[in-house]
Amino acid sequence: MSGGKKAIRGILRQPALHFALIGVAIFAIHGWLRSGSGAESSIEDWRDIVISGEFITGLRHDHRRRTGVDLSPEEQTHHIYEFVRQEVLFREAIALGLDRADLVIRRRLVQKMEFLVRDMAGDEDPTEAELREYLAEHADDFRIPANVGFRHIFVASGGNWQHARNIADKLAGLPDLGSISPLPGDPFPLGSEFVSSPVSRLERGFGSEFVAALRALRPGQWSRPIRSQYGWHLVWVTTHSRSRLPTLAEIRDRVANDWRKTRRAEAQTRHLSDLMARYHVRIEEPADRPGGQEFDRQSDRQLNRNIGRATALSATLP
C-alpha cells in the first residue's frame, strides 16, 4: 500500500470526517431526489426535467443486459415517457409535502438513513497497527489456552481409594508405563493418552478441580491418585504449555472480522448521538388521561393471549 493511500485511509477513519460525509450524503440524496434520480437537471429550476445521454445509454445497456436484444426506438420512447410521467408526479408529491405526511415513507426514509450510517462505518479496512492494537485490547477473545499432555491409569469410583493407592505405590519407582500391557486399573473410554489438549477442553471432560491438580504436576513422574468426577487417576504428565496469545499472522481474518463488527457498532452509536446532539428536544406533559395505566396493563394481557394463540399454530411450523 502506498504512503499516499495510507494517509487517505487515515483521514477516512476520522469520526469528524464521517460526520461531514454524512452531511454531504444527506445533501446529495436531497439533491438527487429533487433532481429526479440522476436525470441531469439543475436544483434551482424545479420544473426542468432533462433526460441526459447517460440516462439513455444506461437504459439501453440495461435492456440489452436483461433481454439480450437492443432497445427499439418505440420502447425507448415508452420508457422515457413513463419515467417523465412518474418524475412529474413525484415532484408534485414532494412539493405538496406528501412525503412528510405518509408514515410508510417516513419509516422508509428513517431506515434508509440507518442503512446509510451503517454502510459509512462498514467499508473500512483495518491497518496492521489497528489490528495489532485490537488484538492486544481483546486478547482474551483470541488467547490460545494452556495445553497439557498426559497419560493416566484410571480407577473407577466403584473401586476404592486404597486400590488406587496400591497401584500408585507400584508405579512410584517406574520411569514410565514402559512395557506394562495391558495397563493396570479400569478402562477409561476417553482413552489413556491425551496428546497436548487445551485446558478448557480437559475441564469440560474432567472437571476443573482435576485439571487444577493436573496443572500443578511436574512432567515425567507418576502422581498420587487425583480425583475426578469419574474416579481416581494416576497421572504422568508429558507436556505443559502456557496459554499464549497467537500472533496476528495466525488469526488475521478473525481479528479483522471482529474489528469491523466492533467498529461498525461504535460508529453507529457515535453517528446517532452526534445527530441527536444537533436537536433540541422538549417533552411536554400529556393532558391527563384517567385510567391510562390500567389501559396499558389490559393491552399487555391481550398481547399475551395473542402470543399464546400464535404459539399453538407455531407448534406445527418452524
Add this chain to the structure above:
Amino acid sequence: MRSEHAYFIAWFLLISSGCQGSDRIDDATQPQAPALIGAETIGRCNHFDPARQPLFGDLHVHTSYSFDAYLFGTRNDPDTAYEFARGKAIGLPPYDQDGNPTRSAKLDRPLDFAAATDHSEFLGEVSMCTTPDAIGYDSLTCQTYRASPLLAFALWGARGPASTDPERFPMCGVGGYRCTSAAARVWRESRDAANRHYDTSPDCAFTSLIGYEWTGTPGGSNLHRNVIFANDLVPSTPTSYFEQSTANGLWTELRAQCGGTESDHSDCDVLAIPHNSNASNGRMFTPPETLEEAELRSRLEPLVEIIQHKGASECSPEFSMGAPDELCDFELINEDAPLCTEPGQPQGCRAPNNYLRNTLGQGLIEEQLWGRNPFQLGVIASTDTHNASPGNTAENTYQGHVGTQDANPNVNTNFSPGGLAVVWAEENSRPAIFAALARRETYGTSGTRPIVRFFAGWDYPADLCERTDLVEIGYRDGVPMGGTLPRATSSAPSFVAWAARDPGTPCDSTSSETCEPNSPKHRGTPLQRIQLIKVWLEDGEAREQVYDIAGNPDHSAGVDTATCQLTGPDTHDSLCSTWSDPDFDPNQPALYYLRVLENPSCRWQTYKCVEAGIDCDGYVPTEYEFCCDADLPATVQERAWTSPIWYAPQASTESRGTR
C-alpha cells in the same frame, strides 16, 4: 461504493413495474476458497486420536435469516450463532427502543461443532423485505411482514411450508427467480459465516458445518429435514419446499447436485436429518413405494433427531410393541397438531411411526420387502433454537428457544431446552465429523453431556469391563454404535456398554459469582442406570424389550424440588456392563440401542420457581402461573440415546451399513 449510474439503474428498476431485475447470481459450485475449506482429509488436528473422542454439537440452529425467527424478534445472524457456540455472550430479543437486547445468553461450556440451519423457504424473501433498496421491499407482502409479525407468520406459513400447493409471492417474479437469486446471496452469507468460524489451524478448536432446513409441512404434518453438507462444496442455492414439495423430491435433487460419483462433484457429500416426527401425523416415516425410494432414503437419511425443544420422538407408551415402557413418557408433546387433517382415527393424528422405536421396527419389516432398510436410523439430538443460540440446553438457565414468543415462560411450558448431538470422531474437523454422522457413530442427549460407548461383537471376552484395552478390543472384534454386526461366529452377540456421568460445568474463575463445586449447577448429575432396548422381528411383527443392564433404578437418589439440590446416595460416576442376548434367535432380524439415564434433577420451570421463591399455596404472580401447573413434571431424568447396532440374518459386512 456504487456509482451514480448504478443508483440510477436501481431507481429505474424500482419505478418501472414489470421490468425484471437481473440480479441472478451465477454462483459456481466450485468455491473460491482455500483448499482446506473444500475437500479435506482427516489427520490435520493436534488432538487426533484413532480411538475416537466424543464431540458435542448442535445441528439445528435458526438465526435472523429464518422467516419465523425474524418474526419472533431474533436479529442474531449466523455469525453470531457461531460466536455463541464458541462461548461468547449474545443478546436475545426483545430489544428496547434503543435497539439493545433486553436478555442475554452465554454457554457455560462451548460446543465443539455447530451448523446454522436456516429455513430455505423464504431465505430470499426475508432479505428482500428487510433491505430497503431491494425489489419487493414495498410490496404488500413485505409491508405485512414488517408490520404484523403474527399475521405474517400465519400468512407466509399457509402459503408456503404448510400449504399442500406451495406458491411464491408475486414479488418473486416469474418462476420465483427474484426470490431464489436473493436466497442464493443469503446462502452465500451463511456459508461465509460458517467458513469464518471453522478453525482450520492444528488446534481444531471449533467446526462449523454448512446446512439449511427444508421445511415441508403439508396440511400441518411436520416433514422437516436438516440438510447438512460435508464441506464447502455445496449447491449455489438451497432447495426449498417451493422447488421440491416431497421428501423424495428433495433427496433426488440433493443426489443430483451432490452425493457421490454420479454428480459433477465427487467431493461434495450431503445428508438429510429428519426431525419432529412426533408432529408428523404419521407421515415422516411412510414406507417407501419403490425400490428407488428405499435406496435414496437409506442412502441420504442415516440419522434422526430424537429430541429437540418441541419434544422427544423416541417412543410413546401409547404405541408399545411389548411390555409398557414408562420411561418413554419424557418430554412428549402428545397433542394432535392443530392442523391435523385426519381426525376421527382412534388416536387422532398420532401414529406409531411418529416415534423412532416403532419406525426402527418398521425398518426391519421393510428390509424383508426391499432388501435394504430404509429406516436404518442412527441418533442425534439438537435444540432447534430460533434465537441463534446453539447448544443452549441447560435446564437452570432456559429462557425459551423462539425469541419473543416464549420469552414469557407461561407460554410453551411443554417445550424443553432440547438436546445435543454427539459424534465419536478422530478429531474436530469437518471430514471427521461428517464421516461419523454418515456411519452413525453418534448419540443424542437431552441436553447434558454424559459420555457413552457401545460395542457389539461375537467373541468379546467376558471381563471386558475390567480391561483397560476395552476400546481397542471393542473396535477390533466388533462394531461401534451405528454399525451392523458382521457374520455370526458364535451363538449369540455380546455387547459392552460404558457410560460416564456429565462431569458438570467447570468453575468460571473470571466470574465474580462464587463457584461452589458441589452446587447442582456445577456438578452434573450422577448416572442411575443403563438400559438396553432390543427391537426384533418375530413372525413378521416388530417387538420390543427393555433390559436394565447396569446401575440400579431403585436407589433413593433424587432431587429436592424446593431447592433443586440433589439428594440421596451419590451413585454411579460411571457404569460398565457386558451383556449377552439371552433370547437371541439367529433367524430374527434385530437391533439394539442404549438409553442411559441420570438420576432425577429439576426441570427448567422448577429452577425458575425455586429462584423466584414461588409458593403455590400463597400468592402467585401471573407471570409465574406455570409454577403451579400440576400437569408439568417438576423433575426430569436427563438421558442419552445411542444409535442402534443392527443384526441381520446372513449379513455380510460389505453390503450393509455403508453409504
